[in-house]
Amino acid sequence: MIMDTQLASLLTAGALIVIGIFGTLFLDNLIKKVISLAFIGDGANLFLIAMGYKVGGIVYIFLPGMSMSNFSQNASYPLPFALVLTSIVIGASTMAVMLGIIILLNKKYGSLSASKILGE
């Protein structure tokens, strides 16, 4: 393996965030802007979930017959997985509200251009 999975995930997360910020700043279409924002959110989620990765780790469910020491040494960290679920739900609802506003604004202006709608 050339690169460890965790490092690769972190780099991907960084790339997603940078691409997202770039898109938010420089794309004019509102829908494209929202997609870029989703990139930033996804990057953050990927980053969070990569924190719980453990090389050669096992699923963090304590099954009958497992030795406690083996479990405690090898189980991956469960907290980030729980957190990222919450974070995905928040991201989805934020995006729904944003798209809803964009629909209304598109009806009002007949356009999706950010410089036209959201300039001064």
Add this chain to the structure above:
Amino acid sequence: MNIYDIILKKIKDVRMETGDDEPVSNMAASSMLTAEITIISTLLIAVVMLRLLNKTLMIGSVVLIFVLAIVAMPIMPRLKREQNDSLASMSFYVIIGLGIIVTLFYWGNLNG
């Protein structure tokens, strides 16, 4: 031309750019003037805090900022134009702010 006239002229320029062609009232001009004086004096007083680092640096920067403020006199119209409500300028400043904060914390604490 005294400072009041310069400021009045600058405000008119700003008004023309934003397409707001109402006459400049006395109140608008005096507000701008107050804001101008406030911002310069706050800046000068804040710079005095550099004395905790180095006294010579403090004196140098106070003089420098004083001269710069006089030269660049109506600061406030420009500052107001920068802080407009367009998304492009807001997100630009947000990203610049993020860059400054991260850099300051990273280098400020590692080398401080």
Add this chain to the structure above:
Amino acid sequence: MNYLIPLMVVIPITCALFLNLLHERTRTVKAISIIVALALPTVPLIANYGVQYFGGYPPLAQNPTIAVGLPTLITGTALNIFHPAITYVFGSAQKLMIVILGFIALFAIYISLYEVKKASGVYAYLMLMGTASIIAMLLSDDIFNLYVFFEIAALAQVGIVLVSKVDYNYETALKYMILGSIASPLLLIGIALLLGVTGNVNITDIVYSIQHGLVNPQSPVLLMACSLIIFGWLYGTGLPPFHTIKSAMYSKALPTGAALLQAFSVFSFVAIGIIILRIFSYLPFAHIFIIGISLVAMTLGITMAITQTDFKRLIAYLAVGELGYIGIGLGLGTALGITAGLFQAVNEAVITAFLFIGFGTIMYKTKETDMRKLGGMLVETPKSALLVLLAGLAMAGVPPFNAFQSKLMLVQASLNSGLPEIAIIMVLLSIVTFMTFMRAFHTIYLRPKPADLEIKNEKIPNITLVAMVAFLVVCLVFGLFPQIATNFLQGMAMSIA
């Protein structure tokens, strides 16, 4: 077990969801809103101080029955005192702040119910949801839980602006959401970095890990986490570079909504600011940065306020500028400074709500917010004009009102810390605040009425006047007896100084 602590958050959220379903039935909506709004300040008032562990899992050290039979790998290390559950801490400072927030929300909801003919369940839903999430942010000792409520609060704020029917409210709300969607993932990454370094999201445990050398405090990852959390803090509270969008948000909401929005900003400022101080106060640069950004916020907020022509935007910028005073108190980092900052936060939330609601009566009578088209309102609304004048005096820090006491404490704290320059700047900007307010007051109330100004012949609802008098009473009580408030706040200030 103190069940009232989770109920402070649970009651408003449950009722909010319920109200949303009922939104066509005006009378039911009114009845439920009135009861729930009353519960907002009363529940924290009667609740005892305590700690709530969700799921009922206290740290192992306090729970010997579960700890029996566990290996020493767990019971012999710091794991024994770490908090496995989401923890809510309800102390005296939280009590005062939640009561004040509930008090503001109570009147905002009542006025919104009586100013319109048909009560809107959706608006009440948004106000209750926002209030509940800010209460949760104040209570929570878990940084991820705080992030979740931070996001809910942001959505509720957007909702409050969306339902206002003010011109260009959708545009402003979308801008706020776009900027928020940049800033809050970055806050989440800051939290993820903290989690990655310390393995914990409980703030008490994170502080323990850093102070007892379980992690390296000078680790660059922690510095990065600090900067990202501070960036999220700037977004949530509207400090520069977010001051333009935050003030635009206030000005696009209804007066009741704006009063509540600024209270949300003030208390989330305090909630996250305290967390930053607790975790990162070992970094000297964190204090310098908080003082610096507060000075910038004060200067930009107040100078921008002077040049505004829309009175809602003017107060909005003043509200942003006044946040700087709280920041100075927190940034000084001494017990006196933090007490003064927290006291200023409580005062400012009340005074700015007072001002927004007071100037809201102008909007109610004329539907006009542009000061150039207003004038002569003193004849129309003499009672509310007097109350607004008193609110303005309070904001500028004139005795015997509360902001005088807190600003005086802030000046003393900065003198004690050897930074008289900050004291001078604070006094200077207070004077400019007063001048800005007086300009707005003169234009709206005192100068002759413009010929084309239409004034609706409607009486201002009594509840609005009652609310303003109630705010005035709070201002006077805290102004005359500041130790009532500072006694509540001192404990928290001592623990983080």
